Amino acid sequence: MPKTLPMVDISAPICCAPVSAAPLDDDTALEIALRLKALADPVRIKLVSILLADSGDGICTCDLATAVGLTEATTSHHLGQLRKAGMVTPDRRGMNVYYRARPDSLEALRNVLSVTTGCC
Amino acid sequence: MPKTLPMVDISAPICCAPVSAAPLDDDTALEIALRLKALADPVRIKLVSILLADSGDGICTCDLATAVGLTEATTSHHLGQLRKAGMVTPDRRGMNVYYRARPDSLEALRNVLSVTTGCC
DNA sequence: CTACCTTTTCGACATATGTCAAGTCTCAGG
DNA sequence: CCTGAGACTTGACATATGTCGAAAAGGTAG
Numbered sequence: 001m002p003k004t005l006p007m008v009d010i011s012a013p014i015c016c017a018p019v020s021a022a023p024l025d026d027d028t029a030l031e032i033a034l035r036l037k038a039l040a041d042p043v044r045i046k047l048v049s050i051l052l053a054d055s056g057d058g059i060c061t062c063d064l065a066t067a068v069g070l071t072e073a074t075t076s077h078h079l080g081q082l083r084k085a086g087m088v089t090p091d092r093r094g095m096n097v098y099y100r101a102r103p104d105s106l107e108a109l110r111n112v113l114s115v116t117t118g119c120c
Numbered sequence: 121m122p123k124t125l126p127m128v129d130i131s132a133p134i135c136c137a138p139v140s141a142a143p144l145d146d147d148t149a150l151e152i153a154l155r156l157k158a159l160a161d162p163v164r165i166k167l168v169s170i171l172l173a174d175s176g177d178g179i180c181t182c183d184l185a186t187a188v189g190l191t192e193a194t195t196s197h198h199l200g201q202l203r204k205a206g207m208v209t210p211d212r213r214g215m216n217v218y219y220r221a222r223p224d225s226l227e228a229l230r231n232v233l234s235v236t237t238g239c240c
Numbered sequence: 241c242t243a244c245c246t247t248t249t250c251g252a253c254a255t256a257t258g259t260c261a262a263g264t265c266t267c268a269g270g
Numbered sequence: 271c272c273t274g275a276g277a278c279t280t281g282a283c284a285t286a287t288g289t290c291g292a293a294a295a296g297g298t299a300g
Contacts, residue, residue, distance in 0.1 A: 001258040001285050005162070019165065020172035020223070023187070029162040029169070036165070039233075040156035041288080042125075042149040045139065049149070052140035052235065061247060067143070074289055076248055095246050095297055103140070103235040110233045113159075115172065115223040121255050121288040161258080181277060194259055196278055215267060215276050242300085249294070256287070264279070270272085 010034045011086040013108035020115045035109050038085030043068050044078050048087055051101035058091055058098030130154045131206040133228035140235045155229050158205030163188050164198050171208055171221035178211055178218030 014035055016028050024032070039045055050067055051059060059067075065075040079099055082088045086105040091098045134155055136148050144152070159165055170187055171179060179187075185195035199219055202208045206225040211218045 003259080004285075019169040022169070022173050024166050024169040026162065026166070029166040033160055033162040033165050036156050036160035040153055040160040042146065042153040043288085045153050045156070046144050046146070046149040049139040049142070049144040053142050070288095071290060072247070073249085073291075077288075080248080092247090092296085097247060106233060107235055110230050113226060113230045113233075115227055115230075123289080124255070163258085190258095191260060192277070193261080193279085197258075200278085212266090212277090217277060243298100244300100245296105245298080247294100247296075250292085252291095253289085254287100255289100257285080259283085259285100261282090262280085264277100266275100266277080268273105268275090 005034070006030065008034065010038075011084060013086060013102075013105040014112055015108060016112060018112055018114045018116070032109075032112055035085050035087075035105075038081050038087060039109075041078070041081075043070065043075075044082055047075075047078060047082065048101060048106070051088055051099055052103065052106075054100070058100040060096040060098050062096070064099065125154070126150065128154065130158075131204060133206060133222075133225040134232055135228060136232060138232055138234045138236070152229075152232055155205050155207075155225075158201050158207060159229075161198070161201075163190065163194075164202055167195075167198060167202060168207055168221060168226070171219055172223065172226075174220070178220040180216040180218050182216070184219065 008030065010031060014031055016031070019032070039048065046068055047064060050064065061072055061076055061079065064079070065072045068075060079088060083090060086102060088099045088101055091100065128150065130151060134151055136151070139152070159168065166188055167184060170184065181192055181196055181199065184199070185192045188195060199208060199210070203210060206222060208219045208221055211220065
């Protein structure tokens, strides 16, 4: 990958015409690809599923680390990627940081992938 | 990534409970992640959008290469990744290979990402 | 302030990935 | 059977990424 990908902020839910509407321009393709990349890892999709299934006030990094069987450093890295992509939000309470899923962001991404309808 | 990802066939549309239903087991997380990884590239998502928008009998590698502005070798590599993920199908006619999108596979992946409903 | 716990950041390492050039394969037309 | 055009494969290379241990940052309690 000689060409370094541009750095863009993808923390907001994506909002654009669906991929099937017309050939994507480069900027939109990048926006979509970066968000997909955030989810395209077994650990991260698992983290998202854990957080989506949680109905409480969030789960702390340490508990998530044991849930996925990785060190806290690595788990924090994955959570950081998900946060940058707007898929989770951190919430510091005392010594711990509790994460929650952001279903709206996931849903927005889903809509863009739609073969029929868009999001806006 | 010290741990090499297992090699699994992902050419069929995915079929499993949605990520929000419950924490994913490792196998399912891998299945989903590999398919997402196939799409998580600006060039590939663009290729998919081009093929989805095409209402004809497919588009050949050479035309796709010029559409994304890359060499045919690189384009062929990306198409191969998409084919392995079941997102496109090749169709050889004479000297050319024409690719078409597989909306069913994309739709299946969308369903798995659903926050509410699954695919099966 | 000190001691301790949790999280993030940093440095290092091995593996994976995107890209191209060059070589190889496949096929249509003489 | 050749030959040439197009597509695919291979090799090489630079960059990106996942993982960990160690160190730093943030926060609590004594």
